[in-house]
Amino acid sequence: MNTYEAMIIFKPELKDDETKKNIKDITGKVSTFGGKILTEDSWGLKNFAYEMDKKTKGYYYISTFELDSLKVSDLTTWLNLQNEGVLRSMITVVSN
Numbered sequence: 001m002n003t004y005e006a007m008i009i010f011k012p013e014l015k016d017d018e019t020k021k022n023i024k025d026i027t028g029k030v031s032t033f034g035g036k037i038l039t040e041d042s043w044g045l046k047n048f049a050y051e052m053d054k055k056t057k058g059y060y061y062i063s064t065f066e067l068d069s070l071k072v073s074d075l076t077t078w079l080n081l082q083n084e085g086v087l088r089s090m091i092t093v094v095s096n
Contacts, residue, residue: 001066001067003038004066004091005063006090008086009087010059010060011086019061023042025083027063030065030075037064040063043061043062052087053087
């Protein structure tokens with residue numbers, strides 16, 4: 001298994017409980033795919049340097065996790081298509 005870092009930006013109009021539910025869904029999905037969350041960090045609501053999808057703010061969430069490399073594309077697809085609260089997401093490899 002490789003170690004990855006995900007930066008996820010949630011839509012600013014989500015309420016705190018909706019954002020927490022989305023984060024719980026993401027950590028649950030990583031576990032479902034056989035991964036393990038190592039660290040989590042919520043940066044809160046931050047202003048963007050430029051507008052994204054007509055929004056000027058977003059709620060930032062950073063997570064480091066271990067996951068099989070074959071499952072990363074499944075997680076990325078789920079984040080982009082199934083999770084309506086996500087504005088943007090990016091997953092990068094930390095180490096092999």
